[in-house]
Amino acid sequence: MTNSYNILTNAAFKYCELSPEDKDNIIDLYKEDGQQSIYESAKKKKILPFVAVLLSRLEIDKAFWVDVAAEYRKRNEDVIGCLDTIFNKLSDNGVRKVFVTENFGALLASDADKALFSSGDVDMYADIAQKEEIYKSFEQLGYTMIERYSHKKLISTSFYNDDILSGGFHFGVAWNPLSRMKLPCFVDADDFVEWDKLWKYKDTAINLPNIDALMYICLLHISLHSFSRAPDIRLYIDINNVSKLPVDWEKIISFAKRDNTMVRVLTACILAKKLLSVNVPEFVLNYRAQYERSISRLLKLIYDEKYNCLLYEPGGIKVLKIEVLADNGNLFFDFIKILFPNRKWVKEFYVGDKGSLIVAYLKHIKNLF
Template sequence: MKLLTKLADQYRQDPLRALALNAMAAQTPLNERSVQTLRATSPEKVIEFAKRNEIGPIIAKAILDHPACDDLAGRDLWQEIYDASHRRMTILMDTLDRVANKFAEADIPLVGLKNAGIARGIYPDPAACPMGDLDVLIPRKPFLEAHALLLEMGFVLETRSTVEPAELQAAFEGGGTEYRKEVDGETVWFELQWRPVAGRWIRAEQEPSGDDLIADAVTIEDSNVLLLEPTANLLQVSLHTAKHTYVRAPGLRLHTDVDRIVAYADPDWEKFVAWVKRIEVITAVYFSLALSKALLGTDIPDWVLRELQPPRWKRELIARWLQKADIFEPNEKKFNRAEMIGFHTLLYDDAAGFTASVFDTDKDHLTLQELPQNLRRGASRVADLLTRYDSN
């Protein structure tokens, strides 16, 4: 944690980065230094920085909410950024509700994942929840029926992946499908998932059961959209942040997910820690929590971080790697393919877990008797990672 705190302090030496971290914190208004930075810097420079880091509406809201910024030069430009986000998010939330209503008629529950759920049922201002798509979780059994309903609503099966085709069966087997629809001038990407994480690096027995998460989901007033219960929600976004290696697009903005769920949803920390240990994702989750605390001041109990901290050598190595990659500038290339594999290797809690992942199996099947079968699966998996994995 000390190394990550030091990293965050280094970021704060840059006035614009300090402003960004201040504005992103869920329940912290702009401080005096941030206001001074805004007054001393041209609006165009700050806006360009905010857009480059995909946090324009978040900074805009912080500015518009602060009385000391009422006469700020360029305030009208920030108002335009906020209004544009408000319009887009209104369209996205309306689309989410329409799909949930359609699915409810067919008795298919729908859970809003990540920013979709945070914007719809947790954070008080959806306009300050910029997002590129709507991610939802449904049960696996009615997945093909849900696919047909989306096509009926005018969605088109597509993909933004540079390595995965827009092919229904392959996408379904991988955990989910992507769709696109134009709505009132906005492009809406919709991700339909039956796997809550769908990471290429997480083993099947580690990933929480989507059907179990849906069974425990909580309702949102006046909506058919469901939310993961707070503890499960925190676990899901923590694993999602790790899936993006904490720095890849949308990068910096990822860390608001943990911050906002902790601030507004009140997870059960004892249950959370026990769950993380049981499914052996200690290292991956630790860095999601520790980065949120270091960067945004998230109120994560110290005892939780102590319980989950990996060995010192691993903390130091990952922290240095993150410093090199830079949590800002999400659209810059952070890793080459070999570095991506190396970084994810460090996120496994032990060697057996890593070996099981390489062989595309679970720990119980790492036996001499099953070695030939494991080697065949492992060769296929390694070839897939080396030839098709997109590290951008």
């Protein structure tokens, strides 16, 4: 991707005023590559509505791009209608511990432009103790479901109804707000989600989490994608959206210190500020000095300082290295901890309670590499 496309991509996710230089770069890129090339590139990266809203705002082929944005806005308004129906049914069946999270949750919580969501699913989190009531609710509304396991462990369940939302769009319910496919989850939702402070989106039945929990989830969610894996920069718009709300950043820091996630949280904050000029308080960024070695090494793996862009799609050993650095401890011992995680988790995840612990660890090491 050329630097001009990096500028276009970053600009599409910013809420602040663009610099004259960035505007000129975007105009020059459009003149050189044309509408169709820009459209195809944005569609491929799944950032089409963001680019459409930006170009409309810059009065570049406005009539065309306004229509593109309107299509996404209409779809997402339909999604909100579906969610309202779903949450009413969940309430009827006594489900209380459930909320919309991550990208769509951040969009609704901040009341951002409804066009600015291009994913093919909405993420929700729920207490697995109410799984049967949740399954019953979706079944009553005509949804089919697909359970997603990682080895022996149920990670999430996806619900589809093509008569309501076509094209494979679905609602995914995660049974842990920050599940990792190959490693134990590093936080417990009950430690930061204030279940008695769930709130409704406008005049709907849709539940949203307390603002501090939502920000914490969005920051840590970025780290689960190695900070730069798909959906890459789209992850950072969540931070931009939630940052417009009255976030208690002192509380975010207290969560991170307690959970040993400071490097994850700070790296996500630093990148959000660099890429999208997100308003992160200076006192938060000042904590970087305490974790400088890990953060600096992380940034070299995931961020291009020269072009102010993410280094896309790390894979294999690089992902493992990012994970080790993000844990912010002794590199050797953190690597050993990743190879040999908690016994209870590794048995439950790979072989079940009655399986062999040795076999479980062998499967885990094979799975990692």
